[in-house]
Amino acid sequence: MALGRAYSVALTGIDGQIVEVEADIGQGLPGVHLVGLPDTALQESRDRVRAAVANSGQSWPSAKVVLALSPATLPKVGSVYDLALAAAVLNGHGKVPADRLRSSVLLGELALDGRVRGIRGVLPAVMAARASGWPTAVVPQANLGEAGLVEGIEVLGVADLRELLGWLRGEVPLRAAEPAPAAAAGAAPNLSEVVGQPAARWAVEVAAAGAHHLMLTGPPGVGKTMLAQRLPGLLPALEERAALEVTAIHSLAGALPPGQPLITLPPFIAPHHTSSVSALVGGGSGMARPGAVSKAHRGVLFLDECAELGTKVLEALRTPLEDGEVRLARRDGVARYPARFQLVLAANPCPCAPARDVDCICPPTVRRRYLGKLSGPLLDRVDLRVRMLAMRAGVLNAEVSEDTGAVRARVAVARAAATERWREFGWQTNAEVPGPALRQRFRPSRAVLTPLEEALRAGDLTARGADRTLRVAWTVADLAGHTVPTRTDVKAALGFRDRVVA
The missing domain is CATH 3.30.230.10 (Ribosomal Protein S5; domain 2)
Incomplete structure (x- = not known):
């Protein structure tokens, strides 16, 4: 033997x-x-x-x-x-x-x-x-x-x-093995190509600076998809540890680009609106495979026409949005995949989606049901909500807007300020800071928090929504060069949640 x-x-x-x-x-x-x-x-x-x-x-x-x-x-x-x-x-x-x-x-x-x-x-x-x-x-x-x-x-x-x-x-x-060649940066879509929409552009900048989730609603053709596609270009390149995490996930999924062993740029994942729960969060028989939320780790997950997704698919996002990882139990064991991504939702206000609201032919019940798939708990996790309006005149003759490089420079300064502030706690962006830390150790003054207290008293905010508003307020302050949020910063952050979505 x-x-x-x-x-x-x-x-x-x-x-x-x-x-x-x-x-x-x-x-x-x-x-x-x-x-x-x-x-x-x-x-x-x-x-x-x-x-x-x-x-x-x-x-x-x-x-x-x-x-x-x-x-x-x-x-x-x-x-x-x-x-x-x-x-x-x-x-x-x-x-x-x-x-x-x-x-x-x-x-x-x-x-x-x-x-x-x-x-x-x-x-x-x-x-x-x-x-x-x-x-x-x-x-x-x-x-x-x-x-x-x-x-x-x-x-x-x-x-x-x-x-x-x-x-x-x-x-x-x-x-x-030889040292991997540096990945050549492709030509990313430029923010200057988006005409108008100053409020939505500002929301995208805030989202990039603080790693916040974003929702854009509006009629077709106003630039929702264009703005979402330009968000990754505003984000900094991945650090070594994050790059290895992202590359490991894409290696398991068999999605590594040819000739590029290391992914150094934030991924942009945009699944189709007919995707299933397994395609979105991961699944399959035997040992579960990573889904779109894990492929978007340290990057952007863009759900276009999100109101067309199934309710179960949308609700499956709640746990990874909160925990930053997915745990999938299957026959062959429990697979754990990181899923810390920025969520960008885009939707029309109703199924017919006319350029003007007065031209809508949808009954009120259909309009309510259309965006009603986005439940309160899911929307509560979205920090920034913007209603985009159709452009009327001056589109062809409009001046060229700021390009990606100028906005990226401001985002980099804001992110550097946040990283330095949270360094000793192990957090890198404002979106990662736990609510108790914002409400206790880093609590702004009572006068600054007055708008937030009024919104809570009126029932317009949940406790989780208040924490997320505080995170956005810190990001607005970083972009403005403030060391702590001001009352104006809190009002601006609160305005992103007060905007009408439907």
């Missing part, structure tokens, strides 16, 4: 765990038996691995082969274990030594001819290996740039099984 070992990584959401792959070659009828809660793709790896070994010039044991993946209670999903399974069998068969296998994790899918195919989720898998103290990770050549983003661990790329076996025997070196 012979026993071989190799190691790989199992992913549950963006969290990884080391998996020990054992191959027992013993007496019995020739065959391959796989244990350790494998899914269908992993069950099929028995045939893939055997064919790849044979087509790489190696002999497969003419005996009973038992392959065990531990921990046995952890569900194993996907084809990421192929490389480790082949190495464990050949180690137990005496074809390769165990020296390098003891200190390396192997990730990759095998083709029948022995080629190593790229896989999803390489970045979080390598990050998990580094966190567990492993010195070396071997990944498919196609994923080498992505895996090389992780520092503190040696990352090597392999093109086929022959190359891996030569490296395990000490005969050939593997390609080491």
Whole structure:
């Protein structure tokens, strides 16, 4: 009887765990038996691995082969274990030594001819290996740039099984990861292309400066989508830690742009209004996949025609908006994905959406029902609400508005002030500050809070709405260069919530 070992990584959401792959070659009828809660793709790896070994010039044991993946209670999903399974069998068969296998994790899918195919989720898998103290990770050549983003661990790329076996025997070196090239910034849409709409432009600037959620309503053609598309251009580039988080999520979703292993700019995700709950927050059978809210992590989630979305879909946003993450329980376990994004909603005032309200042909009940899908608890989480009006005259001859660069400079100054103020508490933007901190340690004077108290007394605000209004007031103050919010800043923040939406 012979026993071989190799190691790989199992992913549950963006969290990884080391998996020990054992191959027992013993007496019995020739065959391959796989244990350790494998899914269908992993069950099929028995045939893939055997064919790849044979087509790489190696002999497969003419005996009973038992392959065990531990921990046995952890569900194993996907084809990421192929490389480790082949190495464990050949180690137990005496074809390769165990020296390098003891200190390396192997990730990759095998083709029948022995080629190593790229896989999803390489970045979080390598990050998990580094966190567990492993010195070396071997990944498919196609994923080498992505895996090389992780520092503190040696990352090597392999093109086929022959190359891996030569490296395990000490005969050939593997390609080491090289520093990832800087992503070239594409031509972002410019804010100067939006004509008029000063109130909505100001709301977008405030949203960018404080990472606040925004809702735009108005008839078709007034610039709601144009403004939303220009919001990411006002946001600062992602810091290293945030860039790795975003890249890890897109790696799991198989959505990394070709030739760009690291995402450094805030993502802009705009799902169609017919999207399901699973498409929005994540889901699927087995282990849940990330949805649009997680792909928009550290960026913007734009829901155009939000009133056309199903009520269940919209209500599914409430938890990620509050918690900044999604926890999805499925058959194979609970997957956790970060989802701290800026939500931008856009909607027409009614189904017929005329340019002038007097031309509306919708009955009052239809108008109420249309935007009534946006429940009070959901709207309470939206800090800025703006009603955009149709442009009448002067559109063609209007002066060019401020461009993205000028507005981005003001946003950067405001964000720097907020970051410096909240640095010792670990917060970066005003939208992240908890309500108790705003009401206690950083509470403005009584005279400044008078408009807020009056709105609460009149029932126009909830306690959560008051906290969110205070956050917006701090952002308005940062843009104005004030060290603390003034009464005018609080009134301006309150005005964003008082605006008529429907």
